[in-house]
Amino acid sequence: MIQPAVSGTAVAALESNEGSRRGGWRSLLTHQITGPLAALVVAVIIFSATTDTFLSAGNWSLIAQQSVVVGTLALGQTLIVLTAGIDLSNGAIMVLGSVVIGKIALDGNPLLALGVGVLVCVAVGALNGALVSLGGLPPFIVTLGVLTAVTAAARLFTQSQSYPISDGLLTVLGDGPTVGGFTITYGVMLWVLLTAVVGYALSQTAWGARVYAVGDTPSAASLSGIKVKRMLFSVYIVAAVIYAFAAWQAMGRTPTADPSGYATSNLDSITAVVIGGTSLFGGRGGVYGTLVGALIVVVLQNGLTQAGIDSLYQQVATGVLVVVAVGIDRIVRRRQTR
Amino acid sequence: MSDATTPVLQARGLTKHYGHVVAMDDCDFDLRPGEILAVIGDNGAGKSTLIKSLTGAIVPDSGSLYLAGEQVTFRTPLDARRAGVETVYQELGVAPALDISQNLYLGREQRRPGFRGTVLRQLDKKAMRHGSAAQMADLGIRIQSIRQKVETLSGGQRQAVAVARVAAWATSVVIMDEPTAALGVRETNQVLDLILRVRDNGLPVVLISHNMPNVFQVADRIHIHRLGRRVALVDSGSLSMDDAVAVMTGARSADTLQQVTVPAPRGGSAQDTSSAGTEAAR
Numbered sequence: 014m015i016q017p018a019v020s021g022t023a024v025a026a027l028e029s030n031e032g033s034r035r036g037g038w039r040s041l042l043t044h045q046i047t048g049p050l051a052a053l054v055v056a057v058i059i060f061s062a063t064t065d066t067f068l069s070a071g072n073w074s075l076i077a078q079q080s081v082v083v084g085t086l087a088l089g090q091t092l093i094v095l096t097a098g099i100d101l102s103n104g105a106i107m108v109l110g111s112v113v114i115g116k117i118a119l120d121g122n123p124l125l126a127l128g129v130g131v132l133v134c135v136a137v138g139a140l141n142g143a144l145v146s147l148g149g150l151p152p153f154i155v156t157l158g159v160l161t162a163v164t165a166a167a168r169l170f171t172q173s174q175s176y177p178i179s180d181g182l183l184t185v186l187g188d189g190p191t192v193g194g195f196t197i198t199y200g201v202m203l204w205v206l207l208t209a210v211v212g213y214a215l216s217q218t219a220w221g222a223r224v225y226a227v228g229d230t231p232s233a234a235s236l237s238g239i240k241v242k243r244m245l246f247s248v249y250i251v252a253a254v255i256y257a258f259a260a261w262q263a264m265g266r267t268p269t270a271d272p273s274g275y276a277t278s279n280l281d282s283i284t285a286v287v288i289g290g291t292s293l294f295g296g297r298g299g300v301y302g303t304l305v306g307a308l309i310v311v312v313l314q315n316g317l318t319q320a321g322i323d324s325l326y327q328q329v330a331t332g333v334l335v336v337v338a339v340g341i342d343r344i345v346r347r348r349q350t351r
Numbered sequence: 352m353s354d355a356t357t358p359v360l361q362a363r364g365l366t367k368h369y370g371h372v373v374a375m376d377d378c379d380f381d382l383r384p385g386e387i388l389a390v391i392g393d394n395g396a397g398k399s400t401l402i403k404s405l406t407g408a409i410v411p412d413s414g415s416l417y418l419a420g421e422q423v424t425f426r427t428p429l430d431a432r433r434a435g436v437e438t439v440y441q442e443l444g445v446a447p448a449l450d451i452s453q454n455l456y457l458g459r460e461q462r463r464p465g466f467r468g469t470v471l472r473q474l475d476k477k478a479m480r481h482g483s484a485a486q487m488a489d490l491g492i493r494i495q496s497i498r499q500k501v502e503t504l505s506g507g508q509r510q511a512v513a514v515a516r517v518a519a520w521a522t523s524v525v526i527m528d529e530p531t532a533a534l535g536v537r538e539t540n541q542v543l544d545l546i547l548r549v550r551d552n553g554l555p556v557v558l559i560s561h562n563m564p565n566v567f568q569v570a571d572r573i574h575i576h577r578l579g580r581r582v583a584l585v586d587s588g589s590l591s592m593d594d595a596v597a598v599m600t601g602a603r604s605a606d607t608l609q610q611v612t613v614p615a616p617r618g619g620s621a622q623d624t625s626s627a628g629t630e631a632a633r
Contacts, residue, residue, distance in 0.1 A: 218472045219460035222449070226457055229448040236444040237458035237516075238429060296448040 045290040045298060048341065049305040052288070052334075056309060060316030067319045070194035076308070076315050078187075081200045082107075082266060084307035085259040086278055087285035088208055089252035091303045094286050095215075096228040096248050097295025098145060098152035102137070102160040103256050104278035108271075109167045110134040110260035114183065115176030115270025123180040131257040137163055138253020139246075146245035160279065167272040175271035178264045187265030200262040205304070207258060211251075212300045224248060229296025284331060285310050288338045297342075309334070357420045359384050359555050360405065360436070360524050361616050365414035367400055374400040375411060376579035381613040382524065387546060387556045389566040389587070392576030393599055398559055401576065402528055405557070406438045407431035418523060420617040435522030441529040444513045447502035451494065452476070452483040454501055455516045486519045490548050507538025511545055518549045525549055526557045531565060543569050563592045572611065575599050584611045 060067040086103045093100045110130040117126035137159060144155040178184055186200035215221035226234040227244045235241050264270065289306025291298025310331060317327045362380035366373070374397050382388050392398045403409040405416070407425030416423050418434055425431040428438075445454045456479045462468035463475040484497045492511045494504070501509055510530055517525055527546065531539040539562075546569055550556050560566050566573065567587055575583040575598050583598055583605040590608055597603035 217474055219462070219474060220472070222453055222457070222460055222474065226446045226449060226453075229446040232442065233444045233446045234457065236440060238432065239458045296446070 046302045046305060049289050049302050049309060053305055053309050053312065056312050056316060060312070060319060064316070064319040067316055072315065072319070074191075074194075074196040076311050077201045078196075078198055078266060079315065080307045080311040081186075081198070081204050082259050082263045082275070083278055083281045083285060083310065084204050084304060085207065085255060085262055087282040087289070087303045087307050088204075088211055088300055089255035089259070090282040090286045091289070091291055091298065091300050092211065092215075092224065092248050092252050092255075093152065094283075094291050094293060095224050095295060095298060096245055097293075098245075098248075099283065099293070100141070100152065100156045100249075100252065101279050102141060102156040102163055103252070103259075103282055104275045105160045105163040105167070106134050106137045106253060106256045107260045107263060107278070108275055109137065109163050109170075110257050111263055111270040112167050112171050112176065112272050114260060114264070115178055116171065118178065118180050118183060119176060123182045127183070127261065130260055131254065134257035134260065135250060135253045138249045138256070141253075142246040142249030145249065146242040164272075171270075171272045173272060175269045175274075178268040178270060183261070183264045184268050185265060186262045187268070198265065200265045203258065203262065207255060208300050208304050211255070215299060220244075220247070225296050227295075281310060282307075284335050287335055287342075290338070290342070292342050293339065294342075356614070357384075357617065358382055358417070358614065359419055360557075361417040361420075361613075362401075362405070363415050363417075363616060365401065365404055365411045365416075367404065367409065367411045373579055375404070375414075378414070378576075378580040379613075380405065380574065380581065381584060382555050382557060383572070384555055385550060385553065386571040387550050387558055387569050388572050388574055389570035390557060390559045390574045390576060391561075391563070391566055391595060391599055396576045396599075397579040398576050399528070400579070402438075402526060402557070402559055405431070405524075406436060406526055415616070417616040422616070432520070436524045436526065437517040437521035438526040438528060439510075439513050439517045439530050441532045445501050445509055445516075447509075448500060450498045450500050451487070451504075451512055452480045452497045454512055455479070455483045455486060455519060457516075459520065482519075483515075486515050489552065490515055490518065490545060492545065505538065506534050507541045510534060510538070510542050514542065514545050514549065518552070518554060521554055523554075524557065525554050526559075528559045529561065530558070531560070531562065539565065563595065566595075567592055575605065577601060577605075583608050584613065585609060586611060 066072055086107060090100050090103055110133055113133045114126040114130035117129055141155055141159055144150050145152050148155075186203060187198055189196055189198035189201065215224060223234065223239050223244050226237070226239060227241050231241050234244075263275065285306035286298070286303050287293065287306070288309050289298065289302030289304070291302060313330055313334070314327045317330065318324070358381050360380070360382040362378065365375050365378040365380070367375040378397070378401055380401065390398055390401065400409065404411045404425075407428045407430045410426055416425065418436075423434060425434070446457065449457065461475045461479050463473045467473040468475065480497050487494060487497065490511075492508070492515055494508065501512055504512065514527070514530065530546075531542050534542060543565060546556055546558060558566070558570060570587045573585050573587050573595060574581055575585070575595065577599060585608050594603070594608065598605050598608060
């Protein structure tokens with residue numbers, strides 16, 4: 014054990030000092046979430062000034078609801094990106110989960126449907142995790158393969174049909190109280206709650222510390238006695254559980270389980286993660302940045318629509334934002350790694 | 352329990368074959384309490400095979416290992432760590448994106464007492480920062496703050512963090528495998544000072560190094576390894592750097608050196624171990 018044996022004052026000084034160049038207001042400037050938050054505020058100000066409709070409570074309800082599915086997928090994605098991985102299959106896993114839920118729910122047992130849906134998502138997540146951790150294969154390739162296979166599997170399972178979702182339990186996340194014209198759905202609440210829970214796990218538990226360590230320097234983590242493969246596997250499992258929640262939320266948002274829906278949500282989730290300040294190199298970032306990142310993606314699309322700008326330009330804007338975010342990450346990383 | 356003269360870590364007759372290659376051939380090893388023992392040898396002499404057997408990274412085909420006089424078997428690095436043997440590696444075993452405190456406690460995180468620790472699994476960051484600050488101050492490592500990310504530190508400071516972690520958790524032996532190989536001159540001296548301080552704080556150190564001036568600067572004794580075995584165990588004051596290199600490379604016989612006598616392991620067989628080793632047959 015570490016014995017606190019030395020003169021108290023020197024030790025106290027070491028403990029109380031913030032890191033170098035990180036005192037007081039400057040820590041706010043350098044905090045990972047500051048950049049994304051500033052970008053979001055700027056976007057909101059611009060759209061509020063240039064359109065009449067953007068700032069309305071109704072539109073903000075819409076923005077929140079539009080962010081929920083991509084934001085939740087991005088939450089799981091964040092965990093995987095923190096381990097220096099990437100998950101191209103998260104949208105497909107969610108879609109597979111929702112069609113399984115939709116089909117089983119036709120027999121009138123929504124609880125069973127939900128349970129099986131979660132298990133299916135976790136099973137695919139376990140496959141990803143096993144191939145990446147035990148197989149040592151690159152996450153990009155593994156999840157690309159799983160994306161293709163799972164997308165096809167969802168279509169085969171449904172014979173390319175979509176199922177209507179009518180059960181109250183399955184669509185409940187689209188409901189919620191309205192306060193002053195602003196509707197907070199249970200799905201939005203669940204998204205924020207899940208973000209807080211994962212944020213707590215990352216910053217306050219040993220598991221979270223190890224996620225960062227494994228993503229930053231797997232060799233150092235391994236030398237410290239951390240079981241790197243087991244950690245990686247657990248991350249893919251936790252992410253898959255979050256994708257199952259996304260499937261539930263998607264049914265609340267649009268009450269159908271469509272095997273060909275959400276085809277670009279994987280890329281949108283990566284966009285949200287990257288814009289939110291999490292490094293694709295692993296070990297840096299967090300879920301609150303991702304929440305802001307998801308809002309940025311949606312605000313940009315929503316605001317440009319309100320301003321009457323062609324949706325293709327919206328995609329250009331999102332693309333530029335991703336490249337800028339990755340560029341900033343690269344520069345910051347190079348400066349920090351001497 | 353051991354007394355002041357019982358070797359902390361001893362090995363007798365360690366042998367390891369890889370196919371037809373003999374990586375370790377009836378090798379002995381002795382580390383006394385409170386000393387810095389340098390292990391030197393030419394490339395391919397089998398130093399790393401020896402060190403890996405001491406740290407549990409490999410299991411020798413035959414031979415025995417004694418920790419404080421008791422026979423032990425290390426089947427994995429975790430076994431060695433549980434027994435209080437910790438290792439600093441050449442490549443930096445620290446995570447740059449984490450702060451110093453997180454690095455010191457990586458893999459051994461401390462949870463808060465009570466409900467928040469047992470149910471909510473919350474880390475006791477305050478206690479870990481306090482422990483880390485005490486450890487860094489204890490070893491005289493100068494840093495601004497325990498919350499500094501390791502990436503903001505110089506190479507020497509980073510290795511100092513790695514040494515501090517190992518020294519914090521080791522209870523019997525610290526092994527350092529080429530800890531200064533990646534460092535500049537000034538940073539190397541910082542780490543050498545740190546090695547002395549670790550010893551002065553009571554932990555014996557095994558230092559594997561290619562750098563003869565470094566070895567002679569800090570080592571109390573020198574274990575010369577050649578052709579898979581110890582050919583000499585000498586006090587570092589009893590020979591010159593040239594002597595050491597000559598014996599290490601086989602240019603001169605180890606018989607010309609003033610060897611140190613070592614005790615037999617307490618629980619060991621009655622074999623004669625009065626002389627530290629003999630020149631391997633060529």
